[in-house]
């Protein structure tokens with residue numbers, strides 16, 4: 001009787017805790033690893049807006065998110081560079097048509113590359129806020145833009161924009177680099193879950209052993225029923241005081 005109550009009291013909250021933690025780990029992993037809206041979906045499904053407005057956002061985790069991946073060539077573009085992060089970023093559209101900057105480039109190599117090709121537009125966003133600008137769209141083609149803050153390109157802070165055409169489908173842009181990435185969250189969640197299950201099983205097994213080896217009541221914090229009172233002496237004449 002006492003054993004089953006003990007097991008219920010221990011196991012039910014523990015199982016609820018495991019469920020909540022697993023849910024948090026899995027849900028968190030999905031949320032953190034959600035691909036950005038910048039996923040490469042070029043082509044007719046993403047036509048240029050009219051008039052030519054273009055919003056690109058720097059998000060925490062060293063990533064850009066764009067309102068479109070395609071604009072019209074040879075026209076004026078009103079760009080709104082939104083810095084949704086608390087650190088400085090730049091939007092620097094490199095004037096190198098059809099070229100992908102090697103991801104192995106160091107900050108100094110990236111500076112040299114930008115010096116070599118020049119920038120179609122370069123916006124400094126020193127802090128959180130919106131930084132509007134206009135620039136003249138180049139001829140038909142596609143271009144890479146980067147953040148020129150040292151080390152940000154190396155964290156995959158870059159993207160592509162096409163003028164008068166779809167982006168080549170083989171261009172890949174990584175998701176925001178928030179923390180360690182989803183594989184680490186999945187592994188961590190699994191380890192935490194296994195540890196909790198181990199603890200729960202320990203309680204269950206411990207409860208069973210407790211049932212086999214009954215503990216003396218005084219060790220459980222309450223005394224054994226009081227010993228029976230000694231029998232009263234037989235009635236008789238009271239001794240003189």
Ligand SMILES: [Cu+2]
Nearest residue numbers: 089147149152
């Ligand atoms: Cu940056």
